[in-house]
Amino acid sequence: xxxxxxxxxxxEFRQFRERMNxxxxxxxxLVVNRFFALDGRAYEAGALDVxxxxxxxxxxxLVLRCDDCVTYHLVRCAEEGVTRPxxxxxxxxxxxxxGSIVIPHMRRAVxxxxxxxxxx
Amino acid sequence: xxxxxxxxxxxEFRQFRERMNxxxxxxxxLVVNRFFALDGRAYEAGALDVxxxxxxxxxxxLVLRCDDCVTYHLVRCAEEGVTRPxxxxxxxxxxxxxGSIVIPHMRRAVxxxxxxxxxx
Amino acid sequence: xxxxxxxxxxxEFRQFRERMNxxxxxxxxLVVNRFFALDGRAYEAGALDVxxxxxxxxxxxLVLRCDDCVTYHLVRCAEEGVTRPxxxxxxxxxxxxxGSIVIPHMRRAVxxxxxxxxxx
Amino acid sequence: xxxxxxxxxxxEFRQFRERMNxxxxxxxxLVVNRFFALDGRAYEAGALDVxxxxxxxxxxxLVLRCDDCVTYHLVRCAEEGVTRPxxxxxxxxxxxxxGSIVIPHMRRAVxxxxxxxxxx
Amino acid sequence: xxxxxxxxxxxEFRQFRERMNxxxxxxxxLVVNRFFALDGRAYEAGALDVxxxxxxxxxxxLVLRCDDCVTYHLVRCAEEGVTRPxxxxxxxxxxxxxGSIVIPHMRRAVxxxxxxxxxx
Amino acid sequence: xxxxxxxxxxxEFRQFRERMNxxxxxxxxLVVNRFFALDGRAYEAGALDVxxxxxxxxxxxLVLRCDDCVTYHLVRCAEEGVTRPxxxxxxxxxxxxxGSIVIPHMRRAVxxxxxxxxxx
Numbered sequence: 001x002x003x004x005x006x007x008x009x010x011x012e013f014r015q016f017r018e019r020m021n022x023x024x025x026x027x028x029x030l031v032v033n034r035f036f037a038l039d040g041r042a043y044e045a046g047a048l049d050v051x052x053x054x055x056x057x058x059x060x061x062l063v064l065r066c067d068d069c070v071t072y073h074l075v076r077c078a079e080e081g082v083t084r085p086x087x088x089x090x091x092x093x094x095x096x097x098x099g100s101i102v103i104p105h106m107r108r109a110v111x112x113x114x115x116x117x118x119x120x
Numbered sequence: 121x122x123x124x125x126x127x128x129x130x131x132e133f134r135q136f137r138e139r140m141n142x143x144x145x146x147x148x149x150l151v152v153n154r155f156f157a158l159d160g161r162a163y164e165a166g167a168l169d170v171x172x173x174x175x176x177x178x179x180x181x182l183v184l185r186c187d188d189c190v191t192y193h194l195v196r197c198a199e200e201g202v203t204r205p206x207x208x209x210x211x212x213x214x215x216x217x218x219g220s221i222v223i224p225h226m227r228r229a230v231x232x233x234x235x236x237x238x239x240x
Numbered sequence: 241x242x243x244x245x246x247x248x249x250x251x252e253f254r255q256f257r258e259r260m261n262x263x264x265x266x267x268x269x270l271v272v273n274r275f276f277a278l279d280g281r282a283y284e285a286g287a288l289d290v291x292x293x294x295x296x297x298x299x300x301x302l303v304l305r306c307d308d309c310v311t312y313h314l315v316r317c318a319e320e321g322v323t324r325p326x327x328x329x330x331x332x333x334x335x336x337x338x339g340s341i342v343i344p345h346m347r348r349a350v351x352x353x354x355x356x357x358x359x360x
Numbered sequence: 361x362x363x364x365x366x367x368x369x370x371x372e373f374r375q376f377r378e379r380m381n382x383x384x385x386x387x388x389x390l391v392v393n394r395f396f397a398l399d400g401r402a403y404e405a406g407a408l409d410v411x412x413x414x415x416x417x418x419x420x421x422l423v424l425r426c427d428d429c430v431t432y433h434l435v436r437c438a439e440e441g442v443t444r445p446x447x448x449x450x451x452x453x454x455x456x457x458x459g460s461i462v463i464p465h466m467r468r469a470v471x472x473x474x475x476x477x478x479x480x
Numbered sequence: 481x482x483x484x485x486x487x488x489x490x491x492e493f494r495q496f497r498e499r500m501n502x503x504x505x506x507x508x509x510l511v512v513n514r515f516f517a518l519d520g521r522a523y524e525a526g527a528l529d530v531x532x533x534x535x536x537x538x539x540x541x542l543v544l545r546c547d548d549c550v551t552y553h554l555v556r557c558a559e560e561g562v563t564r565p566x567x568x569x570x571x572x573x574x575x576x577x578x579g580s581i582v583i584p585h586m587r588r589a590v591x592x593x594x595x596x597x598x599x600x
Numbered sequence: 601x602x603x604x605x606x607x608x609x610x611x612e613f614r615q616f617r618e619r620m621n622x623x624x625x626x627x628x629x630l631v632v633n634r635f636f637a638l639d640g641r642a643y644e645a646g647a648l649d650v651x652x653x654x655x656x657x658x659x660x661x662l663v664l665r666c667d668d669c670v671t672y673h674l675v676r677c678a679e680e681g682v683t684r685p686x687x688x689x690x691x692x693x694x695x696x697x698x699g700s701i702v703i704p705h706m707r708r709a710v711x712x713x714x715x716x717x718x719x720x
Contacts, residue, residue, distance in 0.1 A: 020587035023594065027564075031572040031642045038638065039580045042456040042631045047445035052412055053453055059416045060423045060457040061581065063341075065186070066545070068584035069457075084147075085407035092151040093413055096402040097420040097429075099339025100159045101181065101303075104188035107140035114143070151402045158398065162336040162391045167325035172292055173333055176299045180337040183300045183701075185546070189337075204507075205287035212511040213293055216282040217300040217309075219699025220519045221541065221663075224548035227500035234503070260707035263714070267684075271522045271692040278518065279700045282511045301701065305426070306665070308704035324387075332391040340399045341421065344428035347380035354383070423581075425666070444627075452631040459579025460639045461543075461661065464668035467620035474623070522696040527685035532652055533693055539656045540663045540697040549697075565647035573653055576642040577660040577669075 010115060013071055043076070051080045055090045062094035062102055062109065070109045078116040087113055130235060133191055163196070171200045175210045182214035182222055182229065190229045198236040207233055250355060253311055283316070291320045295330045302334035302342055302349065310349045318356040327353055370475060373431055403436070411440045415450045422454035422462055422469065430469045438476040447473055490595060493551055523556070531560045535570045542574035542582055542589065550589050558596040567593055610715060613671055643676070651680045655690045662694035662702055662709065670709045678716040687713055 008016075025033055043053045054076045061069035077087060091109060095102050128136075145153055163173045174196045181189035197207060211229060215222050248256075265273055283293045294316045301309035317327060331349060335342050368376075385393055403413045414436045421429035437447060451469060455462050488496075505513055523533045534556045541549035557567060571589060575582050608616075625633055643653045654676045661669035677687060691709060695702050 017587065020591055024586065024590055027568050027590075029565075029568045029572050031638060032568065032575060034634070034638050034641075035572075035575055035580075036583075038631060038634050039456055039583075041634075042453050046449050047443065048415075048449045052415065053449070055408070055412065056416060056419045056450060056453045057457060060419050060454060063339075063420045063424055064457070064581045066581050066584060069581055083407065085149075088147050088149045088152065089406050089408045089413070090416060092149055092155075093402050093416045094420060095152060095155055095339070096399055097340050097417060097424070099303075099335070099337050099342070100155075101184045101186050101189055101337055102339070103156075103159075104186060107137065107144065110144055110147075111140055151398060154394070154398050154401075158391060158394050159336055161394075162333050166329050167323065168295075168329045172295065173329070175288075175292065176296060176330060176333045177337060179296045180299050180303045180334060183304055183699075184337070203287065205509075208507050208509045208512065209286050209288045209293070210296060212509050212515075213282050213296045214300060215512060215515055215699070216279055217297060217304070217699050217701055219663075219695070219697050219702070220515075221544045221546050221549055221697055222699070223516075223519075224546060226504065227497065230504055230507075231500055257707065260711055264706065264710055267688050267710075269685075269688045269692055271518060272688065272695060274514070274518050274521075275692075275695055275700075276703075278511060278514050279703070281514075304701045306701050306704060309701055325389075328387050328389045328392065332389055332395075335392060335395055340395075341424045341426050341429055343396075343399075344426060347377065347384065350384055350387075351380055423579075445629075448627050448629045448632065452629055452635075455579070455632060455635055457580050459543075459575070459577050459582070460635075461577055461664045461666050461669055462579070463636075463639075464666060467617065467624065470624055470627075471620055519696055522693050526689050527683065528655075528689045532655065533689070535648075535652065536656060536659045536690060536693045537697060540659050540694060543660045543664055544697070563647065569646050569648045569653070570656060573642050573656045574660060576639055577657060577664070 010071070010075070010112070013068065017068075017072075051077070051082055054080055055082065055086070058087075059090050059094045059097075062091060062105055063098035065098070065102060065105050067105055067108055070105060071112050074109060074112050074116060078113075078120065084113065084117065130191070130195070130232070133188065137188075137192075171197070171202055174200055175202065175206070178207075179210050179214045179217075182211060182225055183218035185218070185222060185225050187225055187228055190225060191232050194229060194232050194236060198233075198240065204233065204237065250311070250315070250352070253308065257308075257312075291317070291322055294320055295322065295326070298327075299330050299334045299337075302331060302345055303338035305338070305342060305345050307345055307348055310345060311352050314349060314352050314356060318353075318360065324353065324357065370431070370435070370472070373428065377428075377432075411437070411442055414440055415442065415446070418447075419450050419454045419457075422451060422465055423458035425458070425462065425465050427465055427468055430465060431472050434469060434472050434476060438473075438480065444473065444477065490551070490555070490592070493548065497548075497552075531557070531562055534560055535562065535566070538567075539570050539574045539577075542571060542585055543578035545578070545582065545585050547585055547588055550585060551592050554589060554592050554596060558593075558600065564593065564597065610671070610675070610712070613668065617668075617672075651677070651682055654680055655682065655686070658687075659690050659694045659697075662691060662705060663698035665698070665702065665705050667705055667708055670705060671712050674709060674712050674716060678713075678720065684713065684717065 025036060043057060054073055058073035058077060061073055091106055095106060145156060163177060174193055178193035178197060181193055211226055215226060283297060294313055298313035298317060301313055331346055335346060385396060403417060414433055418433035418437060421433055451466055455466060505516060523537060534553050538553035538557060541553055571586055575586060625636060643657060654673055658673035658677060661673055691706055695706060
């Protein structure tokens, strides 16, 4: 299916992501590789805990309307024990800030979240 | 197929949209549910008629480059009797405002519109 | 004042716009000059009338959050006799589509519109 | 000064915001007024606390690059006792997600935050 | 597969693009057709050579996160003899300017580029 | 004046930028400081020369509509000996990709460029 509906399975997403990250990092472009490393660091615990940072990443991804980024942060939120009501409240902030244009991405986000809950 | 080409069928779009709207509204998050209700109200007749409002929604969706939102407003425009030349003029305003980055979404929009005409 | 508040006067906007358009067009870059000409054509009457097209331009500019573009289309809407309730309904569609991030631009738009009404 | 540098004072921002909100709400456009009310509800405590929601609003505003929205959420974060290191970590997530295009808005955000600290 | 992973094949992309361009141009909307013509002119050699202009189009498409536009400019870059390290450096500028939100599009871009290299 | 017209002087821009960069880097947030360093590295000569990379940064900034970022890259382009026709061609690519919403930023960019030429 396409952007307009449901998106590929979590497993397809993960495999494509891993394969392409390996190909990208294997190119040894200094700027790209350092950015990828820094991207990981941004979500480590500090003054804010990991859960809060993942929720920040989730809402930023939602208002910028990137399904892959939303999926990634949902997976991480699930790993960190974020609850369904917390996810919905985070999504609601993104919805108010970003408007109805966010709704199709919210549909896919909720579908992903339900998929993640069923695996747990 | 994928975002890069044609997208899923109108029927798949509708089914996924309905299923997920039901799941989202069933969560009873006050902010989300009120926003969904308000989203419907914004397109009701008032000082501007429904056709004009749907065209506004269409062009806003096009320049923000959301295929699902474009599809939704095209369906509504068809229901309101908007003609093909009117759709093209609305799309042309979106194209000028939003630039060539809008073109892939315009392709999918025109493809959708032709699909809607064939059903009528 | 700055983007964060009210913006320059309509008269300053007009003067800067005219001076820079003249400088830009004077460069005789074919692509740029043709685009500027085409930008004018997009709002001419056709299957849709001028008022509707200006409202489309207004809402597209609002959701893309460009104050100058919003100002330009408000001036044109005023010239075409669009009423205050019509402007508010068009802005309300932009607000629902674009979310709260649109609000600061809506404040400046309404302030501009009131300024335009006072001149009439 | 202009968007390119520092922006107006917090006091100017507040006055313009209040004056225009009053003018907008006074128009009694149902959709607009309900949206404004809903915008307030989105940040109330629920499954997530107010501080977390304000940080979500801050980062969403930063990646969408709206100075006024960033200012608003910084003021609210200050009221809720968010610390400077927490603000910097939230901004750092926004910077990584949104890229260098976010930096000018981050400069204005940090300048605002320092202004808020000096008042406390 | 979907936006979230790999996208359709280059061949599907090309066929859909050609079919829809023909349908769109066949409508004879003056503004649309002139814009399409102008879009071609923007990348012709002038003070800047074609390679540089295609790289500009590529990075603009990447930061605006349009997979189809990225694919189009990658095809043109391949035709103009741009090398893999040049593509990676252009993508790295887009990544720094646009942030991590660009990464899913970068994955698809690199996958496309490898596909283009294998055909050469 | 405001975002809607000309922006602050180049000198004000530079002073604010330097003062805030110092304050930001002085906070010693690891992610932020590494990102700032990486931002510098992205424009160093490699497979692509510095001029080309600055033009890529310019067009990316234009289509993302960040006046400060455009100003920064114009200053760097001037230092690298980029000519006025080259700047106009780069801007023309940004205009076609990004549409008329880019025009107000293009006006300010051309005004800046003329200011830079007068100093040379």
